[in-house]
Amino acid sequence: MRAGRLLSLLMLLQAHGRMTAAQLAERLEVSTRTIYRDVESLHAAGVPLYGEAGHAGGYQLVAGWRTRLTGLTAQEAERLFLAGLPGPAAELGYGTAVAALQLKLHAALPPELAERAARIQERFHLDTPNWYADGDASPHLTEVAEAVWRQRRIAVRYRSWTGEVDRVLEPYGLVLKGGRWYTVAGRSGRDGPAAYRVNQILSLTAVDEEFPRPAGFDLPGWWRAHVLRFRAGLHRDDATVRLSRRGRDRLREIASELVIAAVDETAGPPDDAGWVTAVIPIESLTHAHGDLLRLGADVEVLAPAALRERLAATAAGLTALYAPRPAGHRAGGQVPA
Template identity: 90%
Template sequence: MRASRLLSLLMLLQAHGRMTAAQLAERLEVSTRTVYRDVESLHAAGIPLYGEAGHTGGYQLVDGWRTRLTGLTAQEAERLFLAGLPGPAAELGYGAAVATLQLKLHAALPPELADRAARVQERFHLDTPNWYADGDASPHLAEVAEAVWRQRRIAVRYRSWAGEVDPVLAPYGLVLKGGRWYTVAGRPGRDGPATYRVNQILSLTTLDEEFTRPAGFDLPSWWREHVVRFRAHLHRDDATIRLSPRGRERLREVASELVATSVDRTAGLPDGAGWVTAVIPIESLTHAHGDLLRLGADVEVLTPATLRERMATTAADLAALYAPRPSGHGGGGQAPA
């Protein structure tokens, strides 16, 4: 552990130049006293490292000196594919390994390539959750990840759409989709794997029972096919709508890409006020009703009649709720005491 920390300290100085003891302590998650001891150990080992006192001081390697001790540990090599996703890596419990891996990769590059890599890191950032959510708070995510890696069955208490159930799962893999974590897992008595949202696992026990992954199972391929099946299942009916220019502009904020693409494909020419008529796929009347209400008066449902009636009823209820009230009446319709 200490040898790894000493190497990380060298990598930090090599990547960033001068750093104070406080900065090194923060990055290494140790005390400044530990940093002082580590620097003394590096001095004793003959590393050309020097420090300068004062407000602008800090530790620095002699110009031109570079270490080539950049060998990856087994754990770092296993986490290599997460190097560009520090947020998800931390959620999985791999944050420290990925941070050290990035330092080693940076140190192994020639100066000109290291500079280009640093510029990429400064200019591009991957933020996987959408605008209106921070992703899942999944307290059992690290346990599921460990079970995936070790191929161990897990007994879970799971909140499904039909209520709470207690399955035993063989987790084949983890997928991050739209800021939400899912495990693709087999289950006794079920034909083929299914998806389980990790956020809905209420309790988890890792069993001392190893499972065998299905021969030829490929997680990315399976997930792509699952998404296709899921989207096909969502499209159960069509609705014909009219959209104002502002409604069409806001559509991508409130509806799926499939709906927005359908409008682009089926919309006719704008009328005199700029409104267009288009056909959109809908999952159900309830989902379409909720989504289209978010566009307010910038959308009109033409068909199906049942959806139009629901929209009209909601609009009438809202008009009654916000109608001017007699003076002295509160917002809830009750006269003050």
Template identity: 75%
Template sequence: MRASRLLSVLLLLQAHGRLTAADLATRLEVSVRTIYRDVEALHAAGIPLYGEAGHDGGYRLVEGWQTRLTGLTAEEADRLLFAGLPGPAAELGYQSVVAAVQLKVRAALPTPLADRAARLEQRFHLDTPGWYSDGDPSPHLAEAAEAVWREHRIRVRYRSWRGEVTRVLEPYGLVLKGGRWYVVAARPGRAEPATYRVNQILDLTPLDEPFDRPDFDLPAWWNAHVVAFRAGLHRDEAAVRLSPHGFARLREIGSDVVVAAAEASAGPPDEAGWVRAVIPIESLTHAHGDLLRLGAEVEVLSPEPLRRRLTETAAALTALYPSP
């Protein structure tokens, strides 16, 4: 553990040029006193490291000196995929390993490329959760990831739309989609896998039962799954009238499929600027909730059950908020 930390001290100084003991302690999550002891150990090992006093002081390596002890461990190599995904890496419990990967890769780069990597890090940031979500925390995400890696079965108690179910699963992989984690898994004896949202796993028990993972292409399977999901999503349609503001709002909050359909079917505006259009809908319940977001800027013309639901909601709102 200490040897790894000493190497990290060297790599940090090599990458940043000068760091104070407090900077190093913060980055390595140890005390300043521990950093002092580490620096003494590096001096004793003959590393050309010196300290500068004062406000702009800190530790530096002698100019031109560079360590080549930057080889990745097996675990670090495994986590290399997450080097640009700090949020998901932290959710999976890989944060410290990924930080070590980034440090070693940067230290191994020639100075011009290391400077470019540093600029890139300061100019581009990937934040996977949506605006109104802090991600998809789950106490069982790390266990699911471990089972995927080890190719061992798991028993889960899962909250599905039908209610709670218990399943034994063979997890093939994990997918992060829109800030939400999904495990793609098959049930023993069934060839076709399915998706399970990790956040809906109520209980997970690792089983000491290895399984033979088939020749399974996770990205290709997921892409096909998304295409099939979208194709079966909109099974009906609704005729609507949209105000100019309502149409603009629809472009902001509607899916690409809905917006494209509305734009393709929109007729000429009437005297008030409203237009008629036909949009695909998933179900009456989903359409009711989605169209309520447009408020009084949309009128549903058909189907009648959807129009009736919105009429009832409008009446209930009027009763709840009567005019003064």
């Protein structure tokens, strides 16, 4: 543990040039007293490290000296692919290993390449969740990740769309999609794996049983096919709608690519008021009702009639709810005696 910290201290100084004891302590999550002891140990080992007092002081290595002790540990090598995703890495419980890995990779680069790498880190940031959510709160994520890595079965209580169920899963992998974690897992008696949303796991018990991973299983390939199947199953019907210019612009912000493409392909020329008529795919009357309500008075449903009637009933209810009320009228339609 201490040897790893001493190496990390060297990597930090090699990457940043000069750092104070307080800065080093913060980065390494130790006390400044520990940093002082570590510096003395490095001095004793012959590392050309010196410190300067004062406001602009700090520790630094003698100019031109670079350590070649940048070998990766087995754990760091395993987490290499997560180096560009510090947020998800931390959620999986790998944050410390990834941070150490980034330090070592930076220290191993020649100065000119290290500068370019630092510039990328300063100027590009990957934020995986969407605008309206911070992603899943998945208390069992690290346990699922451990089971994936060790190839061990897990017994879970899972909240499915039909209710709570008990399952023994064989997790083949983890996928982060739109800020949400899914495990792709097999199950005894079921043909082929399925996707399970990790934050719907209500309880989890590790089963100390190794399962046979399917030969040649391709997680990215399976997931791509799963997404295509999911999208194809979403749209079971069509709706004919009229859209104002503003409604069409708004639709591009809230609708799927499939709906946007359908409008572009089927919309006729705009009328004198700028409205167009188009045919869009819908998942169900309930989903379409909720989605189209977001466009307000900038969309009119022409067909199917059942969807038009639902929206008309909602509009009538909103009109009644927000209509001007006589003085003394209370919410809920009650007038005091």
